[in-house]
Amino acid sequence: MAQFLNTRDADFEARFTALLGAKREDSPDVDEIVAGIIADVRARGDDAVIELTERFDRLALTPETMRFSAGEIAAQVAKVAPEERDALELAADRIRAYHVRQMPDDQLWTDPDGATLGWRWTPVSAAGLYVPGGLASYPSSVLMNAVPAKVAGVERLAVTVPTPDGAVNPLVLLAAEIAGVDEIYRIGGAQAIAALAYGTETIAPVDKITGPGNAFVAAAKRRVFGKVGIDMIAGPSEILVIADADNDPDFLALDLMSQAEHDESAQSILVTDDEAFGHKVAEAVEKRLQTLERRAIAGASWRDFGAVITVRDLDEAAALSDRIAPEHLELCVADPDALAAKITHAGALFLGAWTPEAVGDYVGGPNHVLPTARSARFSSGLSALDFLKRTTIAKMTPAALKAIGPAAETLAKSESLEAHGLSVRVRLDKLNEG
Amino acid sequence: MAQFLNTRDADFEARFTALLGAKREDSPDVDEIVAGIIADVRARGDDAVIELTERFDRLALTPETMRFSAGEIAAQVAKVAPEERDALELAADRIRAYHVRQMPDDQLWTDPDGATLGWRWTPVSAAGLYVPGGLASYPSSVLMNAVPAKVAGVERLAVTVPTPDGAVNPLVLLAAEIAGVDEIYRIGGAQAIAALAYGTETIAPVDKITGPGNAFVAAAKRRVFGKVGIDMIAGPSEILVIADADNDPDFLALDLMSQAEHDESAQSILVTDDEAFGHKVAEAVEKRLQTLERRAIAGASWRDFGAVITVRDLDEAAALSDRIAPEHLELCVADPDALAAKITHAGALFLGAWTPEAVGDYVGGPNHVLPTARSARFSSGLSALDFLKRTTIAKMTPAALKAIGPAAETLAKSESLEAHGLSVRVRLDKLNEG
Numbered sequence: 001m002a003q004f005l006n007t008r009d010a011d012f013e014a015r016f017t018a019l020l021g022a023k024r025e026d027s028p029d030v031d032e033i034v035a036g037i038i039a040d041v042r043a044r045g046d047d048a049v050i051e052l053t054e055r056f057d058r059l060a061l062t063p064e065t066m067r068f069s070a071g072e073i074a075a076q077v078a079k080v081a082p083e084e085r086d087a088l089e090l091a092a093d094r095i096r097a098y099h100v101r102q103m104p105d106d107q108l109w110t111d112p113d114g115a116t117l118g119w120r121w122t123p124v125s126a127a128g129l130y131v132p133g134g135l136a137s138y139p140s141s142v143l144m145n146a147v148p149a150k151v152a153g154v155e156r157l158a159v160t161v162p163t164p165d166g167a168v169n170p171l172v173l174l175a176a177e178i179a180g181v182d183e184i185y186r187i188g189g190a191q192a193i194a195a196l197a198y199g200t201e202t203i204a205p206v207d208k209i210t211g212p213g214n215a216f217v218a219a220a221k222r223r224v225f226g227k228v229g230i231d232m233i234a235g236p237s238e239i240l241v242i243a244d245a246d247n248d249p250d251f252l253a254l255d256l257m258s259q260a261e262h263d264e265s266a267q268s269i270l271v272t273d274d275e276a277f278g279h280k281v282a283e284a285v286e287k288r289l290q291t292l293e294r295r296a297i298a299g300a301s302w303r304d305f306g307a308v309i310t311v312r313d314l315d316e317a318a319a320l321s322d323r324i325a326p327e328h329l330e331l332c333v334a335d336p337d338a339l340a341a342k343i344t345h346a347g348a349l350f351l352g353a354w355t356p357e358a359v360g361d362y363v364g365g366p367n368h369v370l371p372t373a374r375s376a377r378f379s380s381g382l383s384a385l386d387f388l389k390r391t392t393i394a395k396m397t398p399a400a401l402k403a404i405g406p407a408a409e410t411l412a413k414s415e416s417l418e419a420h421g422l423s424v425r426v427r428l429d430k431l432n433e434g
Numbered sequence: 435m436a437q438f439l440n441t442r443d444a445d446f447e448a449r450f451t452a453l454l455g456a457k458r459e460d461s462p463d464v465d466e467i468v469a470g471i472i473a474d475v476r477a478r479g480d481d482a483v484i485e486l487t488e489r490f491d492r493l494a495l496t497p498e499t500m501r502f503s504a505g506e507i508a509a510q511v512a513k514v515a516p517e518e519r520d521a522l523e524l525a526a527d528r529i530r531a532y533h534v535r536q537m538p539d540d541q542l543w544t545d546p547d548g549a550t551l552g553w554r555w556t557p558v559s560a561a562g563l564y565v566p567g568g569l570a571s572y573p574s575s576v577l578m579n580a581v582p583a584k585v586a587g588v589e590r591l592a593v594t595v596p597t598p599d600g601a602v603n604p605l606v607l608l609a610a611e612i613a614g615v616d617e618i619y620r621i622g623g624a625q626a627i628a629a630l631a632y633g634t635e636t637i638a639p640v641d642k643i644t645g646p647g648n649a650f651v652a653a654a655k656r657r658v659f660g661k662v663g664i665d666m667i668a669g670p671s672e673i674l675v676i677a678d679a680d681n682d683p684d685f686l687a688l689d690l691m692s693q694a695e696h697d698e699s700a701q702s703i704l705v706t707d708d709e710a711f712g713h714k715v716a717e718a719v720e721k722r723l724q725t726l727e728r729r730a731i732a733g734a735s736w737r738d739f740g741a742v743i744t745v746r747d748l749d750e751a752a753a754l755s756d757r758i759a760p761e762h763l764e765l766c767v768a769d770p771d772a773l774a775a776k777i778t779h780a781g782a783l784f785l786g787a788w789t790p791e792a793v794g795d796y797v798g799g800p801n802h803v804l805p806t807a808r809s810a811r812f813s814s815g816l817s818a819l820d821f822l823k824r825t826t827i828a829k830m831t832p833a834a835l836k837a838i839g840p841a842a843e844t845l846a847k848s849e850s851l852e853a854h855g856l857s858v859r860v861r862l863d864k865l866n867e868g
Contacts, residue, residue, distance in 0.1 A: 422722075
């Protein structure tokens with residue numbers, strides 16, 4: 001059973017602060033092991049990757065079999081049921097349609113001094129997408145990472161997905177095919193991140209790596225950051241539901257559980273302006289926890305990190321929500337748009353009772369890779385922008401240089417950077433001669 | 435003297451690869467010291483910051499004197515010469531005008547299924563800007579960090595700048611004032627980063643930290659990443675100049691030296707299609723190195739990392755440039771726009787002989803905080819976007835949920851996430867009853 005809080009209680013602030021600060025994840029310190037793996041892959045390339053895959057995934061590879069062949073992919077995806085293929089294609093289409101709108105415009109203008117200024121966006125040339133193996137091998141995550149990369153124009157997109165004991169998930173391969181992935185390698189762990197970042201004889205290096213993974217993968221991404229770009233380091237998932245009493249308690253119970261079933265360290269919080277309704281939702285949760293397949297995980301998450309918070313009104317709910325800065329925020333109230341306008345920090349908003357967060361996980365269109373652990377205060381979900389970079393442009397005419405060059409020279413002098421100042425001065429002198 | 439390369443030479447590829455891979459910076463391993471400092475500031479707050487400032491900056495502070503008072507700031511900025519004030523204001527105006535154009539639009543649309551989708555940008559609430567003390571305490575960097583933050587709408591902007599032995603740079607305070615900075619603290623090092631990230635009794639925590647610093651500051655930023663957002667970890671600066679023979683060799687020599695004078699590990703490279711012209715520029719560099727104030731630094735950089743590369747034609751120059759992915763790229767050729775169109779990876783472009791990179795450092799308008807060490811392959815210069823985050827929006831109608839919900843349910847089942855599927859199914863059932 002989750003804990004109950006009420007903003008009217010004297011101990012509310014202390015308990016809410018404790019809830020905010022709860023350490024939900026104990027990351028094992030694998031940094032030294034990961035450093036060794038990366039050094040090994042840099043030094044020995046394919047040989048190291050093959051040895052590590054044999055050790056960790058009990059799978060014997062050669063440089064030739066490291067990559068899935070076109071024939072193998074075709075054979076695997078043929079196993080997928082038509083209904084699942086249709087669902088993946090609908091999801092991909094909707095994710096693509098959403099992310100295409102994120103593509104930013106280039107700009108170029110001439111200012112009153114005659115300087116032409118602007119910028120230009122270009123895609124990263126090559127990206128790598130890490131896909132976990134085993135239980136957390138989600139085809140939906142393949143789409144959520146690969147589709148934005150292809151929308152951005154990434155030319156070469158390589159996927160790594162471990163296949164422990166040779167177990168392959170056909171849906172992951174199909175999602176990669178639908179998204180337009182160019183290469184798929186059956187490797188995983190820190191060795192896959194190292195191979196993507198530094199390259200081996202078989203795997204060409206990439207410029208950016210995205211995708212979720214375990215503690216080893218996260219530590220490896222942190223280590224190769226700088227050599228390549230990375231996306232965020234994802235933490236355990238969380239949902240906040242703000243609801244009035246005019247909701248079906250079971251709907252909200254399932255929304256809370258759809259977060260909790262991910263992970264024992266996931267967090268599900270209900271905020272309501274009606275305490276009795278809060279109890280009804282909690283009862284519905286208990287009922288669902290009797291039958292859910294993943295009730296052990298969901299139950300532990302709800303017990304350890306779940307909460308039902310009663311507030312005086314929805315303004316108070318919005319203020320609490322901003323302190324939490326939730327990854328997912330459902331607004332199940334009479335006027336969700338009005339409440340949304342009062343929210344500043346959230347990864348993704350789901351408005352109204354007909355928008356369960358699970359729709360956003362798969363087919364809504366927006367990305368499901370979102371900032372966790374309060375990082376929505378300063379970061380955003382994955383987008384096409386993550387696979388683009390911007391080059392700024394400046395072009396001075398002689399008149400523009402005459403207008404603004406002297407100020408540059410003054411500032412260079414004040415910073416004791418003589419060559420900076422002289423590079424402007426010699427040009428101004430030549431213009432003044434002419 | 436820099437080294438000379440020619441793409442026609444048999445050993446070119448080997449030498450160019452060595453140039454690309456040259457390790458220009460030996461970062462001391464200060465990670466353990468920094469971890470201790472951060473833990474100390476988290477545990478003891480102001481007391482720790484005050485003790486560390488006494489030890490490292492030989493400056494005795496109290497919680498009351500940690501922050502510059504309005505009176506002190508006024509007294510310091512009164513010392514600035516009118517010419518310097520005018521130059522800073524011109525720079526700030528131009529930087530502001532450029533960055534205002536970066537502000538992205540919110541979007542909201544309804545798709546054919548009836549789903550309303552979109553996103554909304556909001557500013558980070560509080561940002562911290564680290565400004566180095568001593569020689570590298572550049573007022574221009576204060577503008578380049580603080581102006582975009584204020585353009586983005588950051589409500590609270592705190593600056594930390596160490597004042598070793600009490601030495602204050604009035605121009606830094608004036609730049610902060612012009613940019614609209616809200617708080618200025620005379621602290622530095624890892625203790626300043628820890629105070630900004632975790633807060634102390636005197637300093638409220640921020641959500642994002644930007645700004646350059648030494649190895650201690652860089653290590654501290656890496657460590658607090660996740661708790662707060664950070665900008666890039668900057669490496670030594672670099673410039674690539676692509677020039678034809680129709681240029682003044684002394685102009686280009688000074689452009690190369692304006693990078694080299696920053697740091698012995700800076701890198702300046704000239705690429706030209708005329709070998710004789712390359713030698714002329716190198717001669718002009720040698721002449722300038724006899725008199726430049728910072729000739730020891732600039733000379734070491736040019737000797738150890740400088741290069742003059744002769745290419746067959748400008749297409750080859752563009753291809754080499756993309757392999758370098760330079761922070762600054764000057765195109766001093768007859769048709770710089772045509773050449774720019776062939777460039778994919780660069781932090782900032784400077785087009786034509788009248789656009790010395792130094793103009794961009796101060797008054798051009800684009801940001802001078804740019805991706806170094808080949809990271810322009812995957813990252814961009816600082817911008818207003820770095821102080822914004824995006825919340826995605828989804829709102830389903832009953833009709834939209836009927837249209838796309840079944841696909842979400844199918845995918846949830848295929849990922850064995852039962853509660854996800856049920857949260858959609860119970861709603862579809864209720865709609866089908868109704």
